[in-house]
Amino acid sequence: MSGDGRLPYDAVLCDFDGVIRHHDPGEMIGLERAWGLAEGTTMKIAMAPERLVPVARGQITTREWVASIVAELEHLLGETERARTLGRAFAEARALLDKEVLALLRRARARVPVVLVTNATVQLEDDLQALGLAHFFDEVVSSARVGAAKPERRIYEIAAGRAGADAVRCLFVDDRRENVEAARALGMTGVLYREVADLRGALAPLLEGDHGPAFA
Structure with missing residues (x-):
């Protein structure tokens, strides 16, 4: 908290995958190795802009996205069944939540919108x-619902607007550098997330005087 009693941020804007939610790629990686593909091939295919952007903007369904991944895998493997198996492993990878990140965000939410x-x-x-987070956040800004995806300027403006905060008073946390740089270009305080310590350090000024538990 600053000397005038004002909080350092009026809102916290946080990414989901790579910060709060992580997927276990073990099965997928094991299949790639067994079938002669470089580790990470399936993920690289899935995240290619020509596939990711349409699904992130809500222009195609998740099923259509996975089908396009399978089609490319089939081209690489020369076999339909293995491609489908890898596609299922990607789509059904077990989701893991970082409880410490959630605990920090819960404490932040007691002071500002998250x-x-x-x-x-x-x-x-x-x-x-399904993850028990339906009511965890004050607002949810999904690219597929607003028709704009990070690092496009519009999605940041929507998020700040829903938080009721000026961009320059927002803390933005993401695990992708280009997304953080786009937030900083709008005047936000951007944090490139690599580990929990990054979030803890960024929230420290906001949580000053709050000695709540690290986990919840």
């Missing part, structure tokens, strides 16, 4: 419900 800002598919709401 907004989820994520490049997501139209399945996001179902995922949040």
